[in-house]
Amino acid sequence: MTRAVLREDRGPLRILTMNRPEARNAMNADLTAQMLEEGQAAAEDASVRAVILTGAEGYFCVGGDVKNMHAGVGAERSEDQKAADLRSRMEVSRILNEMPKPTIAAIEGAAAGAGLSLALACDFRVCAEDAKLTVAFAKVGLSGDYGGSYFLSQILGAAKLRELYMLSPILSGAEAAQMGLVTRAVESGAALEQAIVLGTRLAEGPTLALGRMKQNFLVTEHGGTLSDLLDSEARNHARSTVTADHKEAAAAFVEKRQPAFKGA
Secondary structure, eight states, rough: OOOOOEEEETTTEHHHHHHHHGGGTOOOHHHHHHHHHHHHHHHTTTTOEEEEEEEEOOOOOOOHHHHHHHHTTOOOOHHHHHOOOOOOHHHHHHHHHHHHSSSSEEESSETHHHHHHHHHSSSEEEEETTOOOEEGGGGOOOOOOHHHHHHHHHHHHHHHHHHHHOOOHHHHHHHHHHSSSSSSSOOOOOOOHHHHHHHHHHHHHHHHHHHHHHHHHHHTTTTTOOOHHHHHHHHHHHTTTTTTHHHHHHHHHHHHHHOOOOOO
16 A cells, blocks of 8 residues: 655755645555654654655645545544644654654645645745645634644744734645745746755754754743853754764864765
8 A cells, every 4th residue: 555655865965755646645544643653753753864754756745635524524523632642743843843853844836734734844945836725724714733833933023923814815836935934935846956956965964963053942942041052052952062073073173175074
């Protein structure tokens, strides 16, 4: 049986592909369970030094499977059961955001609802200029999941969060890049290719240092004080001075060459 999430390794770069093209990669129980499984595996695998999340056959992910919702799939469960199950599957957003290695969303076609939330959870977003991005929750009478309101407030601020969630406009990839919602907009069909270029660069970088940078970012994102951040920076900087990558970088500087980082 074809998996709903495909895994491909290109050296230290892992590519995860949401694979329900017949439904524009809408999120059903299989896809969300496998996303959680694959996200955790990528986070824990030391040989993986950067992760790309994309969708099969020209679509990133249109969010939850509205056809399943209309058909009443899972309607027999209690409200508490639904909430507990959803919360466990939403953990993949935290994993993508917090794993100690760079994560990149490669967006073609559409990213909507929870699909957009997954893209926002990543460190970088490479988006086709003609892709369509929308929060979409209000259009189907839902309040939102997969951490989108948290990530959007961090990226664009509280005022834009309210506008995009409550009015749910459809943005092109070019418009999203202009407002800073995505990292860069590229030609249609080139998002994965350009994400691989970026991902390869990051995967060949000083992985431990990049992961510790993310730890520092999270201190302020989670409401830490300047003192908390300085504590985190001091601790992580000191740890980084004894890594093989730092020693290699120092030697490369003296020898006037490019460092060859090993992620150690």
